[in-house]
Amino acid sequence: MGAVRTYRELFGVAEFRTLFVTQCLTMIAGATAGLALGTITYAETGSAVLTGLSMFGGPLVALLASSFVLSASDIVRPRRAMTLVAATVALANLLQAVPGLPWPARFGLLALTWLVLSASAGAGTALMADLLPREAFVLGRSTLNIAVGSMQIVGYGVGGLLLLVLSPSRLFLVAAACSALAAVLLRTRIGDHPARATGPVVRRTREVNRTLLGSRVLRPLYLSSWVPNGLIVGCEALYVPYAGERAGYLLAATAAGMLGDDIVLGRFVPHRVRDRLVNPLRFLLAVPFLAFWWHPSIWLAMALGLVAAIGYADSLPLQERLVAHTPDDTLGQALGLRAAGLGAGQAVGALLAGATADLLGVGPDAAGRAMAIMAAASLLVSLALVPGLRRSATPRRLVRESPGL
Numbered sequence: 001m002g003a004v005r006t007y008r009e010l011f012g013v014a015e016f017r018t019l020f021v022t023q024c025l026t027m028i029a030g031a032t033a034g035l036a037l038g039t040i041t042y043a044e045t046g047s048a049v050l051t052g053l054s055m056f057g058g059p060l061v062a063l064l065a066s067s068f069v070l071s072a073s074d075i076v077r078p079r080r081a082m083t084l085v086a087a088t089v090a091l092a093n094l095l096q097a098v099p100g101l102p103w104p105a106r107f108g109l110l111a112l113t114w115l116v117l118s119a120s121a122g123a124g125t126a127l128m129a130d131l132l133p134r135e136a137f138v139l140g141r142s143t144l145n146i147a148v149g150s151m152q153i154v155g156y157g158v159g160g161l162l163l164l165v166l167s168p169s170r171l172f173l174v175a176a177a178c179s180a181l182a183a184v185l186l187r188t189r190i191g192d193h194p195a196r197a198t199g200p201v202v203r204r205t206r207e208v209n210r211t212l213l214g215s216r217v218l219r220p221l222y223l224s225s226w227v228p229n230g231l232i233v234g235c236e237a238l239y240v241p242y243a244g245e246r247a248g249y250l251l252a253a254t255a256a257g258m259l260g261d262d263i264v265l266g267r268f269v270p271h272r273v274r275d276r277l278v279n280p281l282r283f284l285l286a287v288p289f290l291a292f293w294w295h296p297s298i299w300l301a302m303a304l305g306l307v308a309a310i311g312y313a314d315s316l317p318l319q320e321r322l323v324a325h326t327p328d329d330t331l332g333q334a335l336g337l338r339a340a341g342l343g344a345g346q347a348v349g350a351l352l353a354g355a356t357a358d359l360l361g362v363g364p365d366a367a368g369r370a371m372a373i374m375a376a377a378s379l380l381v382s383l384a385l386v387p388g389l390r391r392s393a394t395p396r397r398l399v400r401e402s403p404g405l
Contacts, residue, residue, distance in 0.1 A: 003136075004133055005139070010143060015189070016140060019128055022185050023124070023148065023151070025181055025182040027148050028175075029174075029176075029179045030175075031151070032159040032171055033093050033172060036172050036175070037096065037110065044103050045103060059340070059344050060347055061110075061111050065119065065340075066336065066337055066340040068202050069205060072120055072201050073120050073335070074197040074329060076120065076123070077192060078123045079187065079190045079192055079193065081119070082127075084116065088112075088113060088116045089175075092109045094172070095109055097170065097172035122335030123332050125144075127190075127193060128141070134324075137319075138316045141319055142316055143266065145315075150259065212330070220385050221389070225319075225338055226344075227378075229312070229342065229345060229346065230344075231353075232349070232378050233346040233350060234346075234351075234352055235374050236250075236254060237349070237353050238353050239251060242292070242364050242368055242371065246298050252302075253302040257305065257312075261310040275317050278314055278389060281313055282382040283379060285309075286311070286376070287379065288304040288375075289304065289372060290375050291372070292368040293371075319335075321392045322335070353370055
């Protein structure tokens with residue numbers, strides 16, 4: 001395959017186009033289904049905790065499942081794995097559309113969906129790494145990140161508008177249609193690439209997870225992806241108590257920062273420079289939130305949130321290092337483990353931030369100080385991980401060939 005340096009060349013790869021389109025459809029389906037489930041759960045239970053769990057608790061299920069089924073990302077053929085996920089999500093959303101379905105059954109369907117998702121969480125990214133030249137991995141990953149962020153915004157926005165004219169049950173049908181279309185595209189537009197590995201799923205999952213997390217090279221990459229990021233997501237989880245009805249401005253500013261950094265770092269920054277930015281970006285993610293201790297105005301808070309969100313771009317060089325240092329037959333599981341830990345870290349970060357704010361009192365001042373505390377914790381963790389990250393700074397074939405990683 002020739003060089004892939006521009007978006008034109010990237011989208012010239014037919015199977016990548018399919019991955020991009022199905023990623024968009026998947027994110028729209030997830031956002032609309034989450035909105036519908038949250039609306040139904042709150043209407044039936046009146047519980048804010050259960051409502052939040054229905055919308056954002058899935059990653060905790062994925063983290064638990066990652067201990068047992070994650071190696072399916074390498075053992076099952078990529079096309080089959082991704083098609084199965086999309087079809088399962090479509091079926092689950094069809095069942096969620098049944099009027100009067102008890103909310104425990106709804107939570108059961110939600111858990112089943114995330115269980116299947118976790119089983120092949122890394123299959124799509126690993127396939128993308130095969131489809132593109134190694135030096136184009138970050139461009140491809142950043143482009144899929146753009147699809148994730150923009151389609152979440154579109155999904156929640158369109159879902160909110162549709163709720164004005166449709167019942168939540170019918171909104172599930174929209175989500176099911178998107179997932180079903182994604183399944184059809186994956187089945188018909190993706191080649192039947194071979195599996196990366198063989199073996200019993202549960203035993204291999206445990207053995208590979210133990211090897212990945214026991215690696216002196218890979219463990220700092222995982223911790224750097226999960227912990228500082230999760231603590232800063234905790235800061236963002238306090239936008240509503242901090243800014244009230246103007247919290248949407250802060251969320252929009254954060255989304256703009258994330259979208260911009262993916263475009264710039266993924267497309268225009270060369271590998272050598274990008275790799276050196278791992279630590280500065282992680283520090284940038286936390287430092288602006290320290291200023292929230294002094295309760296900045298909404299406009300200054302927006303600027304701080306936008307600048308901090310640029311730091312999320314550290315995920316690109318961190319993933320690039322992870323791919324460079326992971327054996328090919330475990331790449332799907334390695335990427336799936338990263339995704340599972342990332343989602344769980346964000347959920348835990350949001351819970352810690354809320355608990356911290358509650359301990360400090362009520363209102364914007366307490367929220368701002370809690371955000372600063374979470375940012376300080378993120379910064380300290382990032383500083384502590386600097387020595388460990390030096391071990392992965394330069395990709396080495398020796399790491400790929402070492403039995404102990």
